[in-house]
Amino acid sequence: MGGEDEAVESVSGGCSRAGKRRRLWKKMKSQLVEYHALPGYLRDNEYILRHYRPEWPMKQVLLSIFTIHNETLNVWTHLIGFFIFLALTIYTAMKVPKVVDLNTLQHFPDLHKLQSELLTCLPSMPDFHKIRDELRTTLPSMDMLPSISSWHVKELLYNCLPERFSSANHTDSCVLHSVKEDLANIIAPLMIRPITRWPFFAFLGGAMFCLLASSVCHLLSCHSERISYIMLRLDYAGIAALISTSFYPPVYYSFMCYPFFCNLYLGFITILGIATILVSLLPVFQSPEFRTIRASLFFGMGLSGAGPILHKLYLFWGEPEVFHTTGYELLMGAFYGIGALIYATRIPERWMPGKFDIAGHSHQLFHIFVVAGAYTHYRAGLVYLRWRDLRGC
Incomplete structure (x- = not known):
């Protein structure tokens, strides 16, 4: 019986609280006034005629975020x-700094494999070691920009792509150019420090x-x-x-x-x-x-x-x-x-x-x-x- 009494009391308490909330909303609604009844400092737009909250208590003001009025x-x-x-x-x-490349990355499901192939061929590129040394010595002391342009890096990467992108695969030249450019755009930021x-x-x-x-x-x-x-x-x-x-x-x-x-x-x-x-x-x-x-x-x-x-x-x-x-x-x-x-x-x-x-x-x-x-x-x-x-x- 004790459990039943507690359950009844809990339901009664919930109904009581719900009833109080309904009465509060009804009371607040009844306090909404028209434009002509507002104090002077609240009169801003004479074309909004009704549903104003004039000088409500702070508690009601805060609760009014969940009620209907003209604000x-x-x-x-x-x-x-x-x-x-x-x-x-x-x-x-x-996502910083990768947030800028999300739209590009989503089009390359084999991105990691392609990156691996590209990076494998990098050491065989002319002057690669010189470029790498310049990047290492320049970037730590720079706050804004490295002395070597990322466009230079992109140009080198563009000429260093896997053989499966060759014309022998009957790849359309426009598509090939687009893929090469997108890949270069992906790899180049890996070698250049993102800006602030x-x-x-x-x-x-x-x-x-x-x-x-x-x-x-x-x-x-x-x-x-x-x-x-x-x-x-x-x-x-x-x-x-x-x-x-x-x-x-x-x-x-x-x-x-x-x-x-x-x-x-x-x-x-x-x-x-x-x-x-x-x-x-x-x-x-x-x-x-x-x-x-x-x-x-x-x-x-x-x-x-x-x-x-x-x-x-x-x-x-x-x-x-x-x-x-x-x-x-x-x-x-x-x-x-x-x-x-x-x-x-x-x-x-x-x-x-x-x-x-x-x-x-x-x-x-x-x-x-x-x-x-x-x-x-x-x-x-x-x-x-x-x-x-x-x-x-």
């Missing part, structure tokens, strides 16, 4: 983005900080005026950090062989980011009237990247990786620009006030474009890493 998707669009970039960071860190990764991880850190800060801001800002003030500053700082650190990989890897321009561009965007954060600390910057100015300021930060991109194209015109990365950067700029435009114009809710209170309003769309733009930049970063690992200066 729910604002929280989750960037929180999911944060976890995506956290996973990308872990993935990249675990800190600019790439700086960008990933900036992206995660921006996305997490935004999620926390949208979740907690309704608690009180003081919390709202702090959270909005944190949000602006996150945006500035994302834009600034997004410059680090393209600038560093494009101009790593030109220290003056590398330091000039990195210093400029860093100072501009800090200045933007300081300006965002001004109380007047928070008012809805400055929405367009806020968007324009961050848009201007992104637009300042046009200079380094044009300079990069001038220096490396004709190299496919340069066009590849520039295409990614233009796509990233389009995502950010469209998102900022939607945020500033408050489309689509301004066309049908009240119809997009829960889902589909401008801030949610802005968040989606930010995540898409940041991921596009991540893909560009992988191209930069592979390019510099193989190309050197």
Whole structure:
């Protein structure tokens, strides 16, 4: 009987807790108010008419991450983005430096056998011992680039391939050329030390900080005026950090062989980011009237990247990786620009006030474009890493 009583008590306790949760959700839902009932500091978008959380207790604010209101998707669009970039960071860190070669490796199931055959024929190559000695003496003392080009290594490897790739096997010449080139790309990095990764991880850190800060801001800002003030500053700082650190990989890897321009561009965007954060600390910057100015300021930060991109194209015109990365950067700029435009114009809710209170309003769309733009930049970063690992200066 004792066991039965305990079971009944356990079931009763579970039902009681479930009932309390349901009552809490019902109570919280009943506390959602319309725009005209909000305190002044929470009035930001007059086209979002209902489902606001006005000055809730902190416990209810935290629990509201699992309930439906007009900030729910604002929280989750960037929180999911944060976890995506956290996973990308872990993935990249675990695979460095091989992460840049994964797309190539998957097409060669017999890679290890091919590598063994290639490495076996290397000692018979002219000047191999000289090249090996130069690599050994040069690399330990270099922070950026070896004195011998990986393209030289690739050229030698290209002429040292197994006989089974000969024309006697009726291999199509285009396929043969492609296989030889891919194999050379795989082996060459084994003889050249990968370049530093800190600019790439700086960008990933900036992206995660921006996305997490935004999620926390949208979740907690309704608690009180003081919390709202702090959270909005944190949000602006996150945006500035994302834009600034997004410059680090393209600038560093494009101009790593030109220290003056590398330091000039990195210093400029860093100072501009800090200045933007300081300006965002001004109380007047928070008012809805400055929405367009806020968007324009961050848009201007992104637009300042046009200079380094044009300079990069001038220096490396004709190299496919340069066009590849520039295409990614233009796509990233389009995502950010469209998102900022939607945020500033408050489309689509301004066309049908009240119809997009829960889902589909401008801030949610802005968040989606930010995540898409940041991921596009991540893909560009992988191209930069592979390019510099193989190309050197």
